[in-house]
Amino acid sequence: MSVPQLPLALRYPPDQRLESFIAAPPGAIAQLHELARVQGADWLYLAGATGTGKTHLALALCADAEQAGRRSAYLPLTAASGRLRDALDALEGNDVVALDGLEAIAGHRDDEIALFDFHNRARSAGLNLLYAAREVPDLLNLVLPDLRSRLSQNARILLHPLDDASRAEVLRDRAQRRGLVLEEAAIDWMLSRTDRNLASLVALLDRLDRESLAAQRRITVPFLRQVMDAST
Structure with a gap:
């Protein structure tokens, strides 16, 4: 028996939407909204310490994409460390993908190679991609210079702790x-x-x-x- 499609991104927590994010950097919500809905939009890289809202925005991006009728997927990399290639292969066919927690695979050469390959395939396929990490690419302990270079090419949104x-x-x-x-x-x-x-x-x-x-x-x-x- 087939499972009915969940409407309006109900797979994602209702509290975590773009419009409910408090104190976003100027222009950030508009950039994320475009990434969610417009094919070929600039890829984004969210950077900020724990508790600054990276996961909120990554989930909100996917919810916004699905609300517009696009296929989306959210992947926390902590759950895929050590088997990232298989996890990324399973994301093929989506329009929008959010990869959260890059620091979890930094320093793991096989995972970094898998991400580098996925990045290149996603670019060729016209997929919209969001990265999220605690640090900017230059401060991640990456072993692949080419991966660091690819990550550094994305537009950045820097998140800061709330007052x-x-x-x-x-x-x-x-x-x-x-x-x-x-x-x-x-x-x-x-x-x-x-x-x-x-x-x-x-x-x-x-x-x-x-x-x-x-x-x-x-x-x-x-x-x-x-x-x-x-x-x-």
């Missing part, structure tokens, strides 16, 4: 999209009393979503304390 005002905006946006009532005092408490890494904050919001639904409670500071105390 507290932007973290608060992310929490407000995520809460609003879920229909959560998240008081400003609760946001201030989360930013001052918990891990301010964005991934940790979003994970906490996911937990609060479940807990508040179960308890039929608004997310207030007393409720936050209750939830946090229950986990210690």
Whole structure:
């Protein structure tokens, strides 16, 4: 029995869309939107430390492409290290591909050769490609100079850690999209009393979503304390 096609990129988390990314560098969202929807658009290279939103944008790119009726694929390279050639071969036939976490294969010669070959095939086939890594190509521990050269030819988007005002905006946006009532005092408490890494904050919001639904409670500071105390 065939599996029905999922509509509107439902394979990708609904919170992770281009329009929901907070504090993007100027022009970055427009560049990603073009890469998602326009064949022959400039390939992009996202660089930024952990927690700066690379995975959000990579998934959002794929969702945007599928919303436009194009075939897309997201591949976290940490999951393919050591067998990258097979993983990349499986991506043939897509219109848009996002490769996340280049640092995972840096220094692994076989994987680097596989990526170099895929890069060249993708360019010849007219595929749109996004790379994401913690560092720019010159700072990755690559053993293939030719691969470094290919990666360096892509237009770069440099992502920076969010400040507290932007973290608060992310929490407000995520809460609003879920229909959560998240008081400003609760946001201030989360930013001052918990891990301010964005991934940790979003994970906490996911937990609060479940807990508040179960308890039929608004997310207030007393409720936050209750939830946090229950986990210690």
